[in-house]
Amino acid sequence: MLQENAEKTQLIALASEQAYNAVLITDADFNNGGPFIEYCNPAFCQMTGYKREELLGRSPRILQGPQTNLDVIASLRQALEKRTFWEGSAINYRKDSETYVVSWNVSPVFSENGKLSHFVSVQQNITSRIKAERERDMLVKALNQASDPVLVTDEKECIVFVNAAFEKLTGYSAEESLGQTPAFLNSGEQSAAFYRKMWQTLEKNQPFQARFVNRRKDGSCYYVEQSIAPVQDEKGRYTHFISTSWQVDEIVEREKALIAMAEEDKLTGLLTRRAGDEELAKAYYLYREEKRPLSVIICDIDCFKAVNDTYGHLAGDRVIQQVTKTLQEQVRPSDPVIRWGGEEFLVVIHAPMPTAMELAERLRRAVSMLKDKEVGRVTISLGIAEVLPEESIDQLLGRADGALYRAKRNGRNVAMPASGQ
Incomplete structure (x- = not known):
């Protein structure tokens, strides 16, 4: 014992x-x-x-x-x-x-x-621990006083910290956010490819910066320029991801306004040629991928130079506006009318040649019934083409333009089909 x-x-x-x-x-x-x-x-x-x-x-x-x-x-x-x-x-x-x-x-x-x-x-x-806690508290205080939203996740993408600016911007409190993944903010406006690129960048230990479209608690969307940086420990293992962002809603709205100005013709309200190129490209894609028929109609106001020379540009602008209104009244809402040039218009329709010819003739007749108070009767000439197999957009437009040229030579106020139709 x-x-x-x-x-x-x-x-x-x-x-x-x-x-x-x-x-x-x-x-x-x-x-x-x-x-x-x-x-x-x-x-x-x-x-x-x-x-x-x-x-x-x-x-x-x-x-x-x-x-x-x-x-x-x-x-x-x-x-x-x-x-x-x-x-x-x-x-x-x-x-x-x-x-x-x-x-x-x-x-x-x-x-x-x-x-x-x-x-x-x-x-x-516990001196080191107290010091670390004080530094952490100081950092949290500083981040909460920052005007830009800050979000921190752990290596499993779970949110471990959000600051006051984040709460204000998103409408979600810290209690509602902690433990979630940032995916709860996704608006659905950005593709899976966008997020794949984000992770590919972060996995290379590189920061990722891009414009995000996120969704608030109330369902409204907001735009932020967001920077995400990975944090590694001394062994090179990912421990956290830090995201800082700044709201750019006003910038986006200004950009949209500028784009709208570039895409909308001031005189007529129609799409500009730049925007029309995009519409034509979309229509061509549907033709190639979904086998939807595609035809174009190029319209040109007859003797327009004489109108400007004789009656002045104000009268010319008025005639263009009258023709625009008439064309829009005759086409379907899904068929864009584009101001292709000064007095030239382009109509894009998903229809075969016979339907396109019927529409072109209807457009011609409707415009021919116009009578301006100064200029008098107004007419247009039209060239119509349906895309051929393996034909490019430029080739399609070239044939329609050639048909328009022949319509002019044949006395104007004519709807002329393109060669090869």
Whole structure:
């Protein structure tokens, strides 16, 4: 039995000597400035900068100084006098007067007959942790005061932080956002290819910057220029992704307005040639991929130069507007009418040649019924072409233009089919 107790005592001594945390044992004598130190392990000496022989027989109060919180010490003293467990933290001083923050607990030790004999304390230097927490709190405070939204996710894409600007922009509170993935903001306006490119960039440890169209809590969409950067640990493993963004709704609206101005002819309200090229390309794609028929009609106001020369440009503009209105009244809403040139118009229809010819003749007759108050009767000539197999857009337009030229030569006010039809 004695041997067993001796082995246990030796084991405890070895454990204390080799423990990572600091261990301190004092007596339980409160007289003459006690309790006093009876044991400290190497970790305690390393933490305080004192040698063991410098500590034995002295009061732990040698570690206190001007910045030590006396309320904490008073609380400790009360617990010791009541012989109860205590834990807390305070600023202590090393031998070289350098401060450190210590977290420690103290337990009373009783002998076999129940008499208080010692106090044992386990301590840890938490200075680095406190510093990191303060820096984190400072960073969080700074981010929350930032005017631009900030979002942080972990390596599993779960949101771990959003700032106040993010909450204001999206309408989602931090509580609603944390634990979600950023996908909950997706508006559906951007393709899967867009997000594949994003991840391909991030996986190369490169920041990704692009314009995102996201959706708020209330369902409305907003535009942001967003920058996402991966964060790696010392082993090169992804730990977080940090996203910063700035709202660009006003910029997008201005861009849309500029595009609309570029795509809409000011005089007629029709699509410009630039926008018409895009419409024609879309129609050609449907012809190639979905085998939908495609025809074009090129219309030109007859003797328009003479109108301008004789009656002036105001009269010429008025005639163009009258012809525009007439053409729009005759076509389907799905068939775009484009101002192709000065007095030239292009109609794009998904229909075969016979239907296109019928429409062209209807357009010709409707315009021929116009009578301007100054100019008098107005007529147009038309060239019509249906796309041929393996024919390009330029070739299609070239044949329609050739048909228009022949219509002019044949006396004007004529709808002429293209060659090869």
